[in-house]
Amino acid sequence: MIRPILAARLQQVVDALRSEGLIPEAEYAPVEIIDTKSPEHGDFACNFAMIAAKSAQKSPRELAELIQNRLQNTPEIEAVEVAGPGFLNLKLRPSFVSGFVATVHQLGASGLARAQTSQPQKINVEFVSVNPNGPITVGSGRGAAFGDTLCRVLAAAGHTVHREYYINDGVNSEQMRLFAASVQSYVEELPFPEKGYRGDYVQEVAAQVREIENRPSNADLNWYQSMSQDLMIERQRHDLQMFEVRFDTWFSEQSLHDSGIVDQRLAELAKKGAADTDPHRVMVKFAKGGKIQEVTVQDQQAAAKTEAEEGPGEGDEETLWLRSTKFGDDMDRVLRRRDGRLTYISSDVAYHQDKFNRPENADHLITVLGPDHHGYIGRLHAVLAALKLEESTQETSGELDEHESKIYRSAAERDACRIALEQAQKALNVVIFQIVRFVKDGQPAPMRKRDGNIYSLRDLILEIGKSAAPESSESEQIRIGRDVARYFYLMRSHETHMDFDIDLATKQSDENPVFYVQYAHARIASVLSKADEVGLHADPSQSHLLTDNRELALIRKIVELPEEIARCAHDLGVHRLTTWAQDLARTYHHFYDGCRVIQTDQPELSAARLALCEATQMGLQGVFGLLGISAPERM
RNA sequence: GCCCCCGUAGCUCAGUGGAUAGAGCAGCGGCCUUCUAAGCCGUAGGUCGGAGGUUCGAUCCCUCUCGGGGGCGCCA
Numbered sequence: 001m002i003r004p005i006l007a008a009r010l011q012q013v014v015d016a017l018r019s020e021g022l023i024p025e026a027e028y029a030p031v032e033i034i035d036t037k038s039p040e041h042g043d044f045a046c047n048f049a050m051i052a053a054k055s056a057q058k059s060p061r062e063l064a065e066l067i068q069n070r071l072q073n074t075p076e077i078e079a080v081e082v083a084g085p086g087f088l089n090l091k092l093r094p095s096f097v098s099g100f101v102a103t104v105h106q107l108g109a110s111g112l113a114r115a116q117t118s119q120p121q122k123i124n125v126e127f128v129s130v131n132p133n134g135p136i137t138v139g140s141g142r143g144a145a146f147g148d149t150l151c152r153v154l155a156a157a158g159h160t161v162h163r164e165y166y167i168n169d170g171v172n173s174e175q176m177r178l179f180a181a182s183v184q185s186y187v188e189e190l191p192f193p194e195k196g197y198r199g200d201y202v203q204e205v206a207a208q209v210r211e212i213e214n215r216p217s218n219a220d221l222n223w224y225q226s227m228s229q230d231l232m233i234e235r236q237r238h239d240l241q242m243f244e245v246r247f248d249t250w251f252s253e254q255s256l257h258d259s260g261i262v263d264q265r266l267a268e269l270a271k272k273g274a275a276d277t278d279p280h281r282v283m284v285k286f287a288k289g290g291k292i293q294e295v296t297v298q299d300q301q302a303a304a305k306t307e308a309e310e311g312p313g314e315g316d317e318e319t320l321w322l323r324s325t326k327f328g329d330d331m332d333r334v335l336r337r338r339d340g341r342l343t344y345i346s347s348d349v350a351y352h353q354d355k356f357n358r359p360e361n362a363d364h365l366i367t368v369l370g371p372d373h374h375g376y377i378g379r380l381h382a383v384l385a386a387l388k389l390e391e392s393t394q395e396t397s398g399e400l401d402e403h404e405s406k407i408y409r410s411a412a413e414r415d416a417c418r419i420a421l422e423q424a425q426k427a428l429n430v431v432i433f434q435i436v437r438f439v440k441d442g443q444p445a446p447m448r449k450r451d452g453n454i455y456s457l458r459d460l461i462l463e464i465g466k467s468a469a470p471e472s473s474e475s476e477q478i479r480i481g482r483d484v485a486r487y488f489y490l491m492r493s494h495e496t497h498m499d500f501d502i503d504l505a506t507k508q509s510d511e512n513p514v515f516y517v518q519y520a521h522a523r524i525a526s527v528l529s530k531a532d533e534v535g536l537h538a539d540p541s542q543s544h545l546l547t548d549n550r551e552l553a554l555i556r557k558i559v560e561l562p563e564e565i566a567r568c569a570h571d572l573g574v575h576r577l578t579t580w581a582q583d584l585a586r587t588y589h590h591f592y593d594g595c596r597v598i599q600t601d602q603p604e605l606s607a608a609r610l611a612l613c614e615a616t617q618m619g620l621q622g623v624f625g626l627l628g629i630s631a632p633e634r635m
Numbered sequence: 636g637c638c639c640c641c642g643u644a645g646c647u648c649a650g651u652g653g654a655u656a657g658a659g660c661a662g663c664g665g666c667c668u669u670c671u672a673a674g675c676c677g678u679a680g681g682u683c684g685g686a687g688g689u690u691c692g693a694u695c696c697c698u699c700u701c702g703g704g705g706g707c708g709c710c711a
Contacts, residue, residue, distance in 0.1 A: 037654065047653060050691065060691075084654050085691070131711065174710055286637060293637090300709095319709070330637080334709045344711055374639050375707050434640055435705065439647095491659095492648065497641060497704060504647085504660075512673085513659060519673050527670050534670095567651080579649060582658075589674060598670045635673065 001100060001559040003033045003044070005076060006090065010046055013070040022066065026055040033090075039549075042081065042089035043556065049086040060086025092556075094547045100559050101543035101608075104615040112558075113622030115566035117158040122359040125151050127368035128240065129166040132229040133179035135201055135456040136239045138500070139370065139447045142436050144457070145489035145628070147368040148245040149574045152626045157569030162358040165247040166351065169229050169254045171222060172341045180225035183209060187224075198452030205231050239458045243482055244628045249358055256350040262342060265350045265387070266320065266335060273413065274326065274386035277318040281332045282325040282407055295325075295406040322349075324382035325407050326417045327424070333379055345379065352384050352428070365428045377430045384424035385417065392416035431572060433494040440502045460502075461485055467506035483629040487514035490627055491578045513582060518632050520585035521620045523592065524613045525633040531598050531610055538614045539607035546608050550591040554612060557587045558619040565626070574626075581623045588616050 010031040017023045029051050036045045049064035056063050064082040071080045071090075079091040104112055127147025130140050147163075155161045169176065182196035186206035192198075205228050209215070216223060233250070240246070256262050269275040279300040287293040300319065320336035322345065335346040356362045369376060396411040408414040438445040438455065447455045464484045465477030472480070484505050491513070492498040504512060531537070546552065560580065568574045597609040617631075624631045 032651090034651080034653070037656085041654070045653085050653080053691080087654070133711095168711065170711095176711090288637075290638095330707080337709045339709085341709090343709065371640080371705055373711090374705075376711095377639085432639070437704090495640065496648085499647060501647070501660095515673050516659085519671080523671055523674080525671095530670050571651095576649085579658080582649095586658090592670080593675050596670070635671080 001103070001562060002092070002097075002556060003563060006033045006044060006046075007031050009071075009074060009076060010048065010067065010088075013067050014048065014052075016070065017066060023052075023056040023058070023063070028052050028055055036089065041083065041087070042079070042091040044090045044092070046088040046090065047086075049082075049088060053086065064088050092552075094552055095544055097552045097555050098543045098546040100555050101546065101611050101615050102540040104558060104618055105540045105611065107618070109618040109621035109625065112561055112618050113156055113565065113625060115157045115562040115569065117566065117569065120158045120160065121364050122160045122162075122362045123154055123364045123366060124162045124164055124355045124358055124362045125154070125366045125368070126164045126166055126355070127151075128236075128245070129168070130236060131168045131173075131175060132232040132236065133175055133197065134199070134232070134454055135458065136236050136243075137447045138438055138455045138457055138460045139436055141243070141457040141460065141485065142433055142489045142494070142498075143368050143370055144240060144243055144245045145486045146433055146494045146574065148243075148628060149486075149490055149577070149626060150366070150368070150572060152628070153565055153568045153574050153577075156565050156626060159569070160359050162249065162362065163247045164249045164251055164355070164358060167229075167233060167250055167252050168344070169225075169233075169252050170257065170342075170344065170347060171225065171254060172257075173344065176225055176229060177221065180221050180228055183228040184219075184221065184224040200453055201235075201456075202452075239456065242461060242478060243457060243486070251351070251354075253344075253347045253351070256347050256354065257342070261354070262346055262350045265353060266346060269322070269335075269349065269386050270320075272386070272389050273323075273409070274389055275320055275322050275335055277320050279319065281321065282323070283331045284325050284329075284403075284407070286330060292403045295403045297406055320346075322382070322386065323407075324379055324386070326413070327382035327385040327421045329378045329382040333382075345383065348380065348383050349387065352380070353387050363427070367428065367430045369430060369432055371432060371435045374432045377432070380430055381421065381424045381428060384428050385420040388423050388427075389416060389420040392419060394419075431494070434497045436489070436498050436500050438500045438502060442503075445502065457485070463502070464505050468512075479630055483518070484512065484514050486628050487517075487578060490575055493573060493575045513578075514629065515635070517578075517581045517585045517620065517624075518629070519635055520588045521617060521624070521631045522633060522635040524588070524617045524620075527592075527597050527613055528610065528617075531606065534598065534600055536598060536600070536603060536606045536610060538610035539604075540611040540615075542604050542608035543611055544608075545605050546612060548595055550587075550594045551609070551612060554587045554591045554616060557584050558615055561619055561622055577623055577626055581620065581627070584616065584619055584623070 014028065014031060018025060031046060031048045033044050033046055036042055049067065050060040053060040053063055061082055064086045067088060068080045068082055071077055076092060076096045077090055078093040081089040083089050125147060128136065128140055128144050130136055136144065151161045151163050178193060178195065179197050181193045182202050183206045184190065185192045185196065186203055187210050208231050209227050212227065266275060281298045281300055283296045283298060284292055285294040317336065317338055317340040319334060319338050322333045322335050324333050325331065333345050334343050336342050355365055367380065392412050392415045394415060396415055398411065400408055400411050400414060404414055445455060449455065461478060461481035465481030468480050468484065469477055488500055488505055564576060564580050568576060595609060597606060597613060599606050621631050
């Protein structure tokens, strides 16, 4: 709120200097308002004079002084200093700052936690999408927390967001067949399949399946897959709800096959030349920096023969290849296997087209994937590019070189593929979050255990809740476990590896950062109710009485929230919200320590400070809402 | 071999090309007869892995290099 006003004010001055001919007409970077490190340097600073010195044909300090003179007597700025190599240090008028208390009161918590982007988009965000053959793990928990808060932030920034969960329920899925077979073997006491699923949750699902009335006596694997995955999905949905994560659409992979749309899309790709059944596979070796180093074309007829002789993988259908190497992938991918079954990636072809229907006419897709899927980025872009491929009408940019001639049939095709790939990379943002390591008693705690059991998100929430608040009710324990888990996941940038210290998370003490921010909220609630008891009430119209540095610093911090949200929506760095929350809490504690709120002999000042307390609460509630954690009134 | 991520205080990590690099925890020393001490204040702790380059200015951008984690299936 403050920064854009200051930037506009300075920009005005620069424009005036230019139109008056005091600085030459030239390219100037827009004015930027930066933070100061130390209070001696004022409230904000501006580096424009140093950046623009060359264009202005003046020394940085000269230019700074020119701007400084024009900033006298502005309503926002009390003092301007030229410092160091050419910084403009700005000290704000207290009245300008304190006026924002009333603004915040008008906005309320939800209005404050909002930023209006200049380019609102319709965005489909797919996240979590765990296979329905197991519970949500503590590893996927990071994707859940990140994806959910990202959706909240994008919506707060003015975008239209559709939250989507993709269910890998394809009957062609090897993993799901194995899961179904494992359940079946428990139910019918058959021999257990090799490498089957052994966790306790499999037996729980089997027990539920056994209870199903009208279980056909000749139930086949399809029936078992359908039943057990439905039960698993229900369980995932329940666990995610416990984590305050909800979806607009749970999209079934199999539904794409059932409706025939997969076959239809594959036919379209074949027609465009992005897929074919020629028995060869192109492999590309890239040198450092992405340049093609070597292209090899493998004869697949020979490969098929040797495999057929060895046993598995036989079949007499023609393999259908996605020529993903035309779109920057490092090898062509199989769409239809030799035995006629379609692969997972063939569903992706239909799915990525379909996603643009949610929200209607979506213009951007975000897919949040775990660290083990990083190899997927290239092929997903290739899938989308193949869908977008159109014949190029432009002139070709030169003949095919030695490598390209093994990939493309013509220079025109190469150019068209390039254009399609560029569009695909723009439209689809695949976001990879990095690995989480869980540390307990100083030792790494594995997500998948030797006995086949899985360290689930649900276990983590309950574990934290129970040890942090052993005396509390179960729902209270879940609330605490959820708050702590979400906060811990969100504290670190999604793109960095992190340690999740369970020992720290389970401590209900000042060692735990989530309680630090929540404590500030509870403390304010207590002050407000104490004030109420003695008949003092918040009054934003008295906020001109707020002149103490600690009061002004607190106001400045509160009104940063919209800028913070805009930045997070822009670069997806939502972890910064936890840093901001901790800054706000700390700034409040400083204020609380130095400025007594309830003073019956100074009712106007008390009313102003109570208004500031409420504004702080709105800031905290706003950011808690984005982080998906609760705002306790008492602790 | 190629791709992604990381290397910043004892530990876990923030850090938008700007001035004297920060927080939490751990350490040491203070502050409750007054609004919640789950708090506050003070103190100590650093060749920002290393070397070049771009820049008026680099923890941040580029190149190289060393060290750690992960990924490269007719599995998903």
